[in-house]
Amino acid sequence: MALQAAALVPSAFSVPKEGKCNASFKDSSLFGVSFSEKAEFNSAVLRSKREFDLRTGSVRAQTTATTTPEVTKSAQERKKTLRKGSVIITGASSGLGLATAKSLAESGKWHVIMACRDFLKAERAAKSAGIPKENYSIMHLDLASLDSVRQFVDNFRRSERPLDVLVCNAAVYQPTAKEPSFTAEGFELSVGTNHLGHFLLSRLLLEDLNKSDYPSRRLIIVGSITGNANTLAGNVPPKANLGDLRGLSGGLNGLNSSAMIDGGEFDGAKAYKDSKVCNMLTMQEFHKRYHEDTGITFASLYPGCIATTGLFREHIPLFRLLFPPFQKYITKGYVSEEEAGKRLAQVVSEPSLTKSGVYWSWNKDSASFENQLSQEASDAEKARKVWEVSEKLVGLA
Ligand code: NDP
Numbered sequence: 001m002a003l004q005a006a007a008l009v010p011s012a013f014s015v016p017k018e019g020k021c022n023a024s025f026k027d028s029s030l031f032g033v034s035f036s037e038k039a040e041f042n043s044a045v046l047r048s049k050r051e052f053d054l055r056t057g058s059v060r061a062q063t064t065a066t067t068t069p070e071v072t073k074s075a076q077e078r079k080k081t082l083r084k085g086s087v088i089i090t091g092a093s094s095g096l097g098l099a100t101a102k103s104l105a106e107s108g109k110w111h112v113i114m115a116c117r118d119f120l121k122a123e124r125a126a127k128s129a130g131i132p133k134e135n136y137s138i139m140h141l142d143l144a145s146l147d148s149v150r151q152f153v154d155n156f157r158r159s160e161r162p163l164d165v166l167v168c169n170a171a172v173y174q175p176t177a178k179e180p181s182f183t184a185e186g187f188e189l190s191v192g193t194n195h196l197g198h199f200l201l202s203r204l205l206l207e208d209l210n211k212s213d214y215p216s217r218r219l220i221i222v223g224s225i226t227g228n229a230n231t232l233a234g235n236v237p238p239k240a241n242l243g244d245l246r247g248l249s250g251g252l253n254g255l256n257s258s259a260m261i262d263g264g265e266f267d268g269a270k271a272y273k274d275s276k277v278c279n280m281l282t283m284q285e286f287h288k289r290y291h292e293d294t295g296i297t298f299a300s301l302y303p304g305c306i307a308t309t310g311l312f313r314e315h316i317p318l319f320r321l322l323f324p325p326f327q328k329y330i331t332k333g334y335v336s337e338e339e340a341g342k343r344l345a346q347v348v349s350e351p352s353l354t355k356s357g358v359y360w361s362w363n364k365d366s367a368s369f370e371n372q373l374s375q376e377a378s379d380a381e382k383a384r385k386v387w388e389v390s391e392k393l394v395g396l397a
Pocket residue numbers: 090091092093094095096097115116117118121141142143144145168169170171172193222223224225276302303304305306307308309310311312
């Protein structure tokens with residue numbers, strides 16, 4: 001199996017096929033290697049008329065088998081490319097989401113709907129990033145509340161903008177939390193926000209994407225290397241592992257079920273990585289269920305290690321100080337927010353990146369390539385189960 005790390009990891013590290021790692025990680029530890037506890041790191045390291053069945057969520061393609069004359073076809077295509085694309089980006093108030101919004105808005109070809117939980121923060125961020133004001137709008141979305149997700153979808157529909165691309169980008173990471181915290185519906189916060197909130201949002205907005213007449217419609221869910229155990233980074237403890245989904249099936253409420261997907265003890269870093277595995281599995285299940293009938297592109301990506309973003313806001317100060325140079329000079333996996341934003345913008349708009357069911361990464365020359373997901377993150381049966389359990393949890397089944 002091709003290892004992600006082969007392209008992204010510096011020559012200083014050699015990655016064994018089965019990354020073997022045994023290190024303890026407490027909140028007092030740095031880079032997964034604890035100072036206070038013994039750590040052993042054993043890894044040198046058809047598009048015509050379509051009907052959408054809302055109840056089952058299935059799309060029925062009603063395509064008449066007629067061939068459109070070439071001339072008419074290209075005239076239609078030309079017409080389609082005239083208008084600006086309309087893209088929703090969740091969590092566009094900082095980091096990757098903001099940089100992507102800026103890159104797309106500055107191209108003049110996109111109107112970006114910044115879907116953010118803190119309206120004022122998003123407005124300030126957009127202004128200070130210099131995003132042209134005619135090319136963005138802000139709409140309230142709190143992914144940690146399913147009511148808010150539904151309200152956002154209603155508000156968006158009322159705006160009467162088309163939806164051409166949806167980017168599920170927002171995330172929370174709680175590496176130092178000793179106890180779980182919960183979403184409005186009582187799901188553990190990281191999986192509740194990063195996965196379940198996005199799951200409901202994307203399921204509801206699929207209908208809107210399907211109505212769009214834009215030449216290339218896409219649903220992008222941001223993944224990560226740290227959820228992929230076929231990489232060095234994915235082998236830094238605690239490793240992602242969804243187990244048999246017993247915690248997820250129990251509702252992740254920490255009361256009558258575990259707050260962790262696999263039913264284990266709460267671990268904030270693992271919960272984040274598990275949520276990223278769910279993101280990557282969800283993208284594949286969308287592809288399997290809807291790509292052929294709708295023509296929508298479903299994709300995920302690892303944009304590189306953007307070590308300076310707000311994602312690490314809850315980490316200990318020493319980590320925040322040393323993580324960027326560690327990634328820059330040691331792993332060489334570092335990318336700036338600007339570069340990462342350009343990468344995600346490519347997945348939104350590049351005509352060459354229309355392939356569906358793909359997990360994109362970039363090599364050291366910043367060229368995109370189709371990467372391989374770990375065994376768990378590409379497990380079709382698990383993808384189906386995560387989908388089915390998630391639709392029950394968010395009230396779609
Ligand atoms: P940031 O913390 O900078 O951005 C996360 C965004 O998510 C913020 O805008 C935040 O809003 C928003 N958000 C958090 N909770 C909610 C919520 N309940 N409702 C709505 N929005 C919410 O982190 P990054 O830019 O680094 O992360 C963006 C994506 O990139 C994530 O999916 C992450 O997993 C992924 N990623 C990041 C990597 C990195 O190295 N940084 C590497 C690989 C993937 P607010 O501003 O209000 O806090």
